[in-house]
Amino acid sequence: MHNECGVGRGEENLVILQGWSIAKRHALIRAQDDGMFIESTGGRAQVRVNGNAIKERQGPISSSDIVEIGDYRLRIFSDSVNNGTVQHNDHAAPSADQLDPAPPTPVAAPVEPAATPTESAATEIATTADAPPDMVVWRGRVHASLVKQMDLRRVDVRSLSDAELREKTAALIEAVLDKEYADLPKAISRRMLAKQVLDEAIGLGPLENLIDDNSVTEIMVNAHDQIYIERSGRIEKSPVYFTNDRAVLSAIERIVAPLGRRIDESSPMVDARLKDGSRVNAIIPPIALRGPSISIRKFAKKKLDGRDLYGYGSINEGMLAFLETAVRERKNIVVTGGTGSGKTTLLNILSNFIPDRDRIVTIEDAAELKLVQPNLVALEARPPNLEGKGQVTIRDLVKNALRMRPDRIVVGECRGGETLDMLQAMNTGHEGSLTTAHANSPRDAISRIEVMVLMAGMELPMAVVREQIASAVDMIVHQRRFPCGSRKVTHITEVTGIESGTIQLQDIFHFRVRSHHGPDGKVMGTFEATGAIPEFMEELADRGVKIDLSIFRKPKEDF
Structure with missing residues (x-):
């Protein structure tokens, strides 16, 4: 039995996660007499429990809590509860093993790793009852469900035109919301949530509204959760942000791919343009230490002249x-x-x-x-x-x-x-x-x-x-x-x-x-x-x- 479970990129961890933002030993799960505790041991991606970032250590963690590390979401179970297997029934009756005073062995079960349309979705999606009423958290969950549906239906996005892809994706989002997220909190606008998921799935995510805003002349994405804009010559912080770094990277790829340009670890910088001619510069890790960064110099929709x-x-x-x-x-x-x-x-x-x-x-x-x-x-x-x-x-x-x-x-x-x-x-x-x-x-x-x-x-x-x-x-x-x-x-x-x-x-x-x-x-x-x-x-x-x-x-x- 193990009283500790390492989480990170290193092969010595019991739970191995991939990604540039994941450290070799990113987190440590400890089993103690009073329950399961998680510690953040370093790395660029924050360790969150139910949407809240932990500072150093947090617990006890129950099986209903959602632990987020970078683009991954985990649930932590004890093998004293489920005999060493991951159970999806959080309300199972306690067994005799649970009365054993010895510390339980931690078992981390991946709930929802972030995915792109070409990747398989996670095996388990958190229920709406688990989530805090936060638009960004809901956006990430609906997006993951959308990816799963597109993967199950084997949607070939490359064979669709832009209009067809947008129409088909919008219909899938509505179907996902009806089937899996019918009990949205009142604080969450279904219409706004559907639009944000659509923008992030096939568009430029939160940048779509900023690009449509004629008063915004420049957009600067410093990190997925830090976007600044220039309006009337003054720089101010925008209230919108991406769900995670992968969403930023997906937006960059959607910009550069039609131009025949590429961006990856071997070529981490690129100059490109939007359809309206706006100039785009993007830079990604390992050069960008805080995650993918985008700078967009917008062109006025009205053609300017000397007057x-x-x-x-x-x-x-x-x-x-x-x-x-x-x-x-x-x-x-x-x-x-x-x-x-x-x-x-x-x-x-x-x-x-x-x-x-x-x-x-x-x-x-x-x-x-x-x-x-x-x-x-x-x-x-x-x-x-x-x-x-x-x-x-x-x-x-x-x-x-x-x-x-x-x-x-x-x-x-x-x-x-x-x-x-x-x-x-x-x-x-x-x-x-x-x-x-x-x-x-x-x-x-x-x-x-x-x-x-x-x-x-x-x-x-x-x-x-x-x-x-x-x-x-x-x-x-x-x-x-x-x-x-x-x-x-x-x-x-x-x-x-x-x-x-x-x-x-x-x-x-x-x-x-x-x-x-x-x-x-x-x-x-x-x-x-x-x-x-x-x-x-x-x-x-x-x-x-x-x-x-x-x-x-x-x-x-x-x-």
Whole structure:
């Protein structure tokens, strides 16, 4: 007889569980004179009893209690109660063995390990009387019952369309609720429970409502029970969360699978996109220590244009008119800014100023740009396959784009050696090309571009690199996200050439901050011209392009 029962991944345990969140020795069940006790001995997944996390030790545990460890649910029995076998009748009459003062031998019976549609469900499902009236607990139990039904009916989900799968799954959920969960507590909304189970089974779980919420601009899943959102430029914690880590991983797989991408332990990071074009980055264990993590940069359902930038207070009319002229007249522009400053959105708006007659090739890691021009080719990079082959990088695509007879090349973001190829394209007949880069200011952008060119591995002298940049880049448009959440174009800067080995910059417009704490909590300031007129204005005037020079007039100082 055993007085202790180890639970974990290690083979020395009497109960062996699988999963990245399960420790080698995750928990210990002890049989004592006054009953069965469970101790948490370490591991990422919490040990819960009836939905409540235990701190160190809890007991005595009865056979009706549900013990949850990671994606598994267990019931603990004593062989003095059932002669060494797992009994499903919790109300059996006590036998003579129960009067033995010796401590009973613990026997852990798995009740409901989490499953996916391709796995078998558990052999025993806890009854509704055992569960606390908590929506997440109920969601997990109904989902497990749904998986069991799909497995028993041998539903081939791959042969169904999205609409058919949703309809069939919704019907199965209703059948499960009618048959097994007819006595739901009044605190649980059956309609809401059915929707949450449906979303988690075939959709993105609790993220579905956040994606449908137009006020949410960014979704950040730090862990299955910790989701943050950005709304109106401010970050706040969302009240919704996933049932467990496996539910998060399933949502990630549903995002990346249609794109032909993969995520697993050998390739734990992935960039992808949703159907509406929203950008997704996911990372899973063993890299992510707290469980699978998802970051979603949402795209506005309404297609933004230059007037929207003006309406949001991100730019003024003179700056917008100048940028439209610069794009139309084939000036090479680099959009810069920090993370979340709106570079890609601004690039998309500027790209739509390109005339319809031009042939455009767009190149991105994960397709986000939505251009309206008819003569458009959109290219997307590809990661390596399972054998580590087949990778297509941004640099490969930029090189290939030069053979596609483009008038303009638009690169979603330059991050490395492709910057050199982009500069070469700008210098060899592909004027009017656009790209973005991370930087904190226009001057910092030049330094960043220099470093990225060196990443191409060509070992070029710095003087040559700077000459390439000065001759290729015409303008830098810098956008900043302020602490209040507002995003503004703070600099429109012209690259005027190189002198004494230093690239010369000239601000044409800038945003002058008056106060960081306006009446509504937003930053206050004015968009102003510096008084400098771009050097290429004379060239445009010679070509007959009408220019309103009044937009470059410096405002009078306030005294």
